[in-house]
Amino acid sequence: MYKAIQVIPGEYYQPIYASFIEPPRQGPERYVLDGDYDLEKWQTNYKLLLDQVIPLTSSQRTLIEESSGWDLKTYLKAHLSNLKAVK
Numbered sequence: 001m002y003k004a005i006q007v008i009p010g011e012y013y014q015p016i017y018a019s020f021i022e023p024p025r026q027g028p029e030r031y032v033l034d035g036d037y038d039l040e041k042w043q044t045n046y047k048l049l050l051d052q053v054i055p056l057t058s059s060q061r062t063l064i065e066e067s068s069g070w071d072l073k074t075y076l077k078a079h080l081s082n083l084k085a086v087k
Contacts, residue, residue, distance in 0.1 A: 005073055006034040031072040039072075046079055053086050 010027030033039060054061045064082045 005031050005076065007031060007073075033072070046083070049083070050086070 008030040010029050012024040012026050014024045015022075050061070050064065054064065064085075
């Protein structure tokens with residue numbers, strides 16, 4: 001799943017407040033899933049597996065659920081490392 005992430009480089013832009021001498025800046029890169037991967041199905045399977053292994057009332061479960069990323073790459077990386085830890 002992690003290998004299916006496709007990186008789309010950020011577009012270049014010229015800030016409004018910048019002078020004409022300053023070179024254009026590159027925006028942040030975006031991440032999308034390449035291929036036929038279904039992120040919602042993967043998330044459901046991830047949660048079902050955690051439910052079987054770690055009870056909802058466990059302190060470890062709350063630590064695992066707090067570890068998430070704000071973009072697709074760090075989100076998947078955190079969840080995959082959680083699965084390795086559970087293993």
